[in-house]
Amino acid sequence: MKIIPFIKPLALTTLFAVAMVSCTDLEIEETDSIISEDTGEFTFTPLADPESSLNDLFNKVGGDFQTQENMYALSEVTTDELVVPTRGTDWGDNGLWRQLHNHTWNSAHNFIKNSWNTLNQNIYRATEIMESNGSAEITAQAKFLRAYNMFFVMDLFGSVPFRELDEGPDVDPRVLTRAEAFDFIETDLMEAMPDLPTTGPDVTMTVRASQEAANFLLAKMYLNAKVYKGQDAFDNADMQRVIDLVDAIHAKGFEIESNGYFQIFEPTDDTETIFYLRSEVAAKIWNSLHYNQNAPDNTGGGWNGFSTLAEFYDSFEGAPNSNFEGDGQEERRGIVFDNTNANDQNLGIGYGFLIGQQYDADGSRLKNRQGQDLVFTKEIPNLVGNTEATGMRLIKYHPFDPIPDDDSSPLIESFRRHTIFFRYSDAHLMKAEAMMRMGGDPTALVNELRGNRENTPALQSVTETELLAERGRELFIEIWRRNDLIRFDQYTAPWGLKEVTGDPDKNLFPIPETALLSNPNLVQNPGY
Template sequence: MKLYIKLKPVLLSALTVALLVSCTDLEIEETDSLISKDSGATGFTGLTNTESSLNDLYNKVGGDFQTQENMYALSEVSTDELLVPTRGTDWGDNGIWRQLHTHTWTPAHLFVKNSWNNLNQNIFRATEIIESNPSNSVLAEAKFLRAFNMFFVMDLFGSVPFRGVDEGPDVNPKVMSRSEAYSFVETDLLEALPNLESITPGTENTGKASQEAANFLLAKLYLNAAIYNGSGTFDNADMQKVIDAVDAIQAKGFALQEGYFQIFEPTDDTETIWHLNSEVASRIWNTLHYSQNSPDNDGGGWNGFTTLSDFYNSFEGAPNTNYVGDGQEERRGFVPDANNANNQNLGIGYGFLIGQQYDQNGNPLTNRQGDPLVFTKEIPALVGNTEVEGVRVIKYHPYDPTDEEDQINSFRKHQIMFRFADAHLMKAEAMMRMGQDPTATVNELRQKRADTPDLTSVDEQELLDERGRELFLEYWRRNDLIRFGQFTAPWSLKEVSGDETTNLFPIPETALLSNPNLVQNPGY
């Protein structure tokens, strides 16, 4: 499928989002307090086609996680990885992006409300499938999807509302504490495991729930147990469960792969454990300048998302340029220049784009004023910026070598959610928290990435930095920063918050009004 669109770099309207996800089976969304037509006063009689409902749920989850707003914004833009600076009036959007960067959001923040509603809707839809006497395989996949969505409600908001399928509008959903939700997620995953398919690496089956995906989510759950149970202490028994879950994935053939950016192409690899059928357009165009384009998007980028200089500096290589031969590690990518630009990369580089940018013929690009398009390393302020401030970051690329027709498919549906490199680093972290040296394990990964020298030692800070270098833009930075105690720390254009309040997002105002069992998180 090709889409020929040009979008202004502003907060996408509901209509625009609908256009972007036009291949996804989305319905008008109810909030967590509204009732399905098959439940309530008349009694829940079960869904008529659980397999179709399961497919719809996969599509719904894929749609929820493919936009640049909501879940992606809460997970990434709230961290030191991404900043969306206002350029003139572009990306102003009443400060909604700046609030994420500075941790000054409120319970009325649109992305907070949308994420809460979407995740809780998915939990309820999964529960409807589970309570409709499905086949064992459908039951297992529905439990996995319920666990996946509940994991993020628990992670982002703490408490989790839960409505039974037979509860009508006169019943306020019960609310699980964070520790209760933790046990619920764990139970769903453990019960699902025996009836989930075990998949082979490098197959198309990575688009559905599997035993390996369930083990990955269990590892993520156990790794964060100290946060979710409130103890702040990483228990050796939990860390051993992390290692066991990762070992179970590895035993099925999943392994670290040579190379890096090709992993994010829709081709066979040994690292992808679970991907969503989500269009990756916003992962490409929200960071590129208006002058950067490809044959299927000659309207150019949206000129929004950038990274911070400190995050860029965490990679090996020349400090102020990123051209081929600048001594950079593979994961930092490169900017094609006049000497190495070619039709295969369309002039758009990989990874971190800084300095002069070029077109596919090696000609220097210009901005809209006709000046050289040179991305600067530093961003002077949250507002008042020109078109060129900030290093741009691109992980999914518009060039698709699997498309034999025209070798372009920037809207392909293949967004990786679970990857073995993440599992491998989770194992290294679990080892570290048990008092073992993780250096050799971390270096096993680095040896699979070109021009990435071994580390001589790995402490907590180095391991957090390594997770950032490997997993940038993959939904886990906020989760990692909280676990390492750094989410409320200061970074460029953000002051220290002074307390741990923002480690949880607020419960949306609308949810509190609709369900009196909910209690607002402290500090909001």
């Protein structure tokens, strides 16, 4: 009997638990694979209900990307935007989080293994739906989901294994190089395009794939083509494609939201959201907030983990050591409500960067668990040995987003299950960058965006460094920071509390050892 491994579903990570460190035993077990006996024959049986399977896959992808771990952690905690310091024994977790910030991970890291398995499993499921005789739109939606998940495998790991549906367990999946995966994804999106719906900014529609979402993902690919294809320089033809795709999105009514920056992240209509997933946003709220910061539906308070670095905070305009109203900060840096202003409406928890004294909804000073004033510090001296108030906190989705009054509203279904992945301001900045890569001046486009953000003055000029900073200010904790830093050759640069710098091999994560054992066609990435 020949034992053949297949990728199988992994249990979704529970929102309110921090993942345990993975075992280093490299023996393939049933938790890693489906173990099948090779009979020498294999026939794919189409799915009985491809529409239901598509719905299930959208829900699964939403669950995969809602967690604070796995793809989110690899994309954000490994950057200068987020750090998870150990406070006492909290968030120690055998160094899982510190390894990400320090760039000292290895192929046994549990988040790396989980991401690999989850994304590749979704690719196979999407392929099953595509080949199951569903409608043209169902097939196009499945192609989009396959492209979406393959994009992240390509981006995070480089090599992409792929199994055809008519290949039995005696066939080791072929492995696409990064450049081949690029072409594969491009083909999927282009083939899906005619059968995808076209939609403007409508919260009831942008939860599924559309031509505009496909255009966005294609623009993201072309903007990063230099990285994915291993080219020496940005290609003008690729940059022009980015511009054309963004213009096509804009032509469908998407534009920069001018009615408040943080309003974009409420589960209501805005002019920016191109594609969102029905993903819980709880982790992106409570993983950062202190134990004593709470809301009516979460009286247990936050989990006191995720913070940001002082240098990232300092890239925004405003007072260097405070973020209260009147500190001169730009809108995107947010606000700490001190409740002395009637306009603050006793919200308690602020928006954006939370620094200094924190307040309860009744205007009183919040205390830490020792009864002292809860004052978040700007600096984090070390990754270990911190107090429970060490470090600024960072949130975009707010626990007090209003629930719609009308119980029949379609927004009820998406309330707090509304995680934005593609939005127009990102596309707008991609266009500005594409112009810059072609030798043009992106200043006017960047200032167009800034002009729609309160208290955000125009820039006199926009260099490459300034454009990267602007992407950080606009898109923080939206899963794109690692992608941006690599494209700007800054991912291996030094930043606060980071241990390993200057190692280009860290631009890719290692392929998990279990995957290498499962498929001899895979080759480990350099440096691991």
